[in-house]
Amino acid sequence: MPEIRKSTVVLPELFVVLVLSAWSWVVANDGEPNWSRFRGPNGSGVCDLYQFPTQIGPDKIVWQVALDGAGHASPVVRNGRVFVASADPETGRQVLAAYSTENGKLIWQRLLPGEVFPKHAFNSFASSTPALDEKQLYYAWAIPKSLRLIAVAQETGEIVWDKDLGPFVSQHGFGASPILYKDLVILPNEQDGESFIVALDCATGSVRWKTPRKSEKTAYSTPTILRIAGAKDQLILTSWAHGVASLDPLSGTPLWELP
Template identity: 45%
Template structure:
């Protein structure tokens, strides 16, 4: 595959110590994670979608399911875990009430439910009123949702008692809300890319007070994006926050202040998937329902002071909504229409591309030697995480799903619209 030309005007390097420090060392790829580690945010620790658990089979029967429990309401949000507790959100599609739920990881028993009366409003047909995945730490679970009039961000203790709640203002979008918050040190961070005034914000995770807030650029269209940021740490240097939006492209921010380190204005359509760091490359995708999908591999330190476009992949491989996932130097792109592509991360060489069937709105996760993704019909499809194609299997959940699996304690937790299912270690 030829390396594309690299227009210099795409890339802007912001003068800062954090940006200069990228020249001193390579990026550290998002590491693998032990099966027992908490799954604290959308796509797990660091947002990499990876687990080294060895207890999840590539396929299973109904008899091998550990438990399956009904959930109040419906939603696309994924579960998150801390210790023996599962947290997730759901919503009543008729009344608009949001539910924050806590379940026992052992058997799925509902430990508590908190109701937040709200209202219904227009959504994309694939969206729900509960599509934002919470994030969790040792003390709190943090949730987000919106109506056209208000953007709610809140924190609850693990026993369900409230700590704080904030209104970030209106959220204007014909598709509805769906981006997820993340934690970094003492900050709760979330993107607010919408059709009105967009911004990126970090609040004090204990109090909910604003620590920094930066405006986002706007275009005539496709301002609403759903990309959840990724935190990475250049070797021996301060952490950086990687974000994606149609208006600004791929941007690196200082998580302590929101100041920009560098910017690569490469995205040509809406950003719905989340960026990931693999080796010394940042992978970001964009797309649309019309099939304008592209995947970009960026080298932030570049040849000098500018970030560099290493290569890009077109719609035949690139996903629109699902995010990339990796095993070592192998990158797996699971696109919305059921085509999976395995790419050599350093070079962009395609090892294989195969159709597995189905339509997908959740993201894949790599667990041990397999990559798993849930199609809209609720089939959990797996492929071997290697450079030759091998279908692992299909396991039906029996219900529509647009969610991403969570993995912790040797188990995989799978959210369908109104149920939660656990498989793996007994």
């Protein structure tokens, strides 16, 4: 099993990137960029506001703070705050934290229950990247007895709602990330047990739609929205059981599949 290093958040001057060698994150502080979900705007991985710096070194670091956990979740940024999810590798306890992009000051921290369970050596207990809208943060994590999706107030860290989506069965752990579409937060639950993709109401956490999926090998795909001029939006995701699939993001109705 690889050595687990202490995680850090690093804020250089221009952009958002993961520095693998140090498990460090860098986030823009020039202007007010928003990087609000896994891989940024609609999962594209593209930011048009900044150029990637040609050199990264100590002279580029504005601030650096140590985290209370480790994890593969990406940081997300909105309105001068960077939000980070991590987990204690010894206990599985989840840690959500918000920092100022200006100086790295801790604004709030929220501890969430977790536990240690068998997973792939390359996975972590905090591998799901949060998603942000104007006011709330949405975060998912799993232990064998429950997959949880919560909404947290960005301003205070208070939990707005907490949804238990049932047991999660996998020998490798969890890793999919939630996305937002209109007033819905959408999360795939592709596992060895009962599988489905679900959309919850952002304001209340109530289930707006839930589409069953074939249960096969656990999948870790994060969906994206396909927008084509003159056509309805489509929710696109992949899995071992279905291949590439398209659903109506407002109703969850399957549209097509490419096994």
